[in-house]
Amino acid sequence: MALHDKMVTVEGLPVHYWEDGAENSRVIFLLHGGLGDAEMHWKPVIPMLAETFHVYAPDLPGFGKSRLLPRMTTEAMLNWIQSLLGALHIDQAVMVGNSFGGVLVRLFAASHPKYIPAVILINGGGVPEVPPALKTLARIPGVSTLLFMFLGRMATSPGMLKSMIATPDILTESFQAKVKQAAKGFTAIMRMLTTSPMPQAQRPIVPSLILWGTEDQFTPLSEAKAIKASIPDAALIEISECGHMPQLETPDVFVWQINQFLDKLSRPAKNAGIGPQPLANPPS
Numbered sequence: 213m214a215l216h217d218k219m220v221t222v223e224g225l226p227v228h229y230w231e232d233g234a235e236n237s238r239v240i241f242l243l244h245g246g247l248g249d250a251e252m253h254w255k256p257v258i259p260m261l262a263e264t265f266h267v268y269a270p271d272l273p274g275f276g277k278s279r280l281l282p283r284m285t286t287e288a289m290l291n292w293i294q295s296l297l298g299a300l301h302i303d304q305a306v307m308v309g310n311s312f313g314g315v316l317v318r319l320f321a322a323s324h325p326k327y328i329p330a331v332i333l334i335n336g337g338g339v340p341e342v343p344p345a346l347k348t349l350a351r352i353p354g355v356s357t358l359l360f361m362f363l364g365r366m367a368t369s370p371g372m373l374k375s376m377i378a379t380p381d382i383l384t385e386s387f388q389a390k391v392k393q394a395a396k397g398f399t400a401i402m403r404m405l406t407t408s409p410m411p412q413a414q415r416p417i418v419p420s421l422i423l424w425g426t427e428d429q430f431t432p433l434s435e436a437k438a439i440k441a442s443i444p445d446a447a448l449i450e451i452s453e454c455g456h457m458p459q460l461e462t463p464d465v466f467v468w469q470i471n472q473f474l475d476k477l478s479r480p481a482k483n484a485g486i487g488p489q490p491l492a493n494p495p496s
Contacts, residue, residue: 215258219277222296228277229270229300230254233262238474239302242269243293245311245336246398247368247376247457248390249276253310257459260467268305270296272313274397284400285408286319293320297327304329306474310457311336311431312401318443321416330477331420332470335431335456337439339414340405361399368392378427378455379462420446421473425454425461447473 215232230250240261244253250269261267273292274280281288293316297305307328309317314336321328366372368391370383377383420443424436433450440448451458451465458466 215255215262220296220299222292222299223281225273225279225281226277227270227273227279227296227299229268230258231266231268232258233264233266235266237264237266239305240265240267240470241297241302241305241307242267243307243309243313243316244269244272244275245309245313245457246394246401247311247373248387248394249397251276252387252390252394253313253457254459257463257467260463261470264471265306268300268302272316272397272401274400275394280397280400284404286404286410287408289316289404290320290323290411294324294327303327306330306332308332308334308470309336310334310459312405315339315405318416319411319414321418321420322413323411325417328416328418330418330474331416332423332473333420333439334423334458334466335425335428335436337422338431338435339410339442365395367402368395368398372430375429376431376456377461378425378453379460382457382460415443417444419473419477421469422446422448423458423466423469424448424450425456425458426450426452427454428456430456 215230218229218231220227220229242250242254244250247253249271254269258267258269271278273284273289281292304327307317307321309315309332314333315338317331318333318337318339321331370388373383373388373391422436422440424433426433436448440446449469451462454461
């Protein structure tokens with residue numbers, strides 16, 4: 213099966229997604245972060261993953277060709293993910309999330325474990341703790357709009373992108389232009405994470421892998437360790453010479469680590485409990 217560019221209707225709204233891989237393969241579901249849409253995050257690695265898996269990579273609401281939800285709350289977003297799985301006739305899928313896509317993957321897996329046999333978080337997945345003062349400002353009409361516009365511009369500025377991406381070749385003019393195009397969706401997600409309550413279920417009970425580019429100054433390695441401590445039995449693998457988007461900065465390593473993790477989960481019971489070992493690079 214070749215890479216396909218598709219649309220589906222979810223809760224009455226159009227959703228765009230990419231799909232590749234054999235129909236009878238294990239399903240892997242990729243949720244992007246704020247720096248662009250699904251194509252921007254995943255297109256280089258989808259064909260590589262599709263050699264082993266049936267891959268789906270949707271544009272989140274407000275990104276790419278997917279329509280923003282009428283009311284962007286955490287609960288509405290988790291319901292949207294469930295509805296999208298239903299629309300695509302997916303009973304179970306390994307979920308992979310980058311940046312705040314990792315937060316969505318974590319929360320969805322914690323509240324809907326029957327759908328998720330395993331979780332992979334990439335430089336993200338920490339449940340945000342919003343200061344009370346910021347929550348108050350976010351509820352003031354006018355002030356909240358200016359606040360999130362400022363935060364969005366700051367988070368996607370050239371200086372911030374340089375602190376996030378450790379591979380200079382990634383930071384092309386085209387890359388930065390696509391990041392700016394995603395500003396509306398990015399701002400909506402930031403507002404959602406700031407103003408809407410988090411669900412009580414926050415700890416996935418399924419096998420979990422945390423992949424982390426160690427040169428990411430936006431979400432440093434200390435955050436990865438905090439996430440690992442908050443998810444029982446999660447494995448943490450550090451990827452050296454890599455920043456916030458390992459799937460773009462070190463795609464071969466990224467795909468190899470995913471294959472290793474999921475391959476070990478599929479092995480006979482005698483190997484159960486043997487987690488993946490930290491490796492910066494795949495074997496030559």
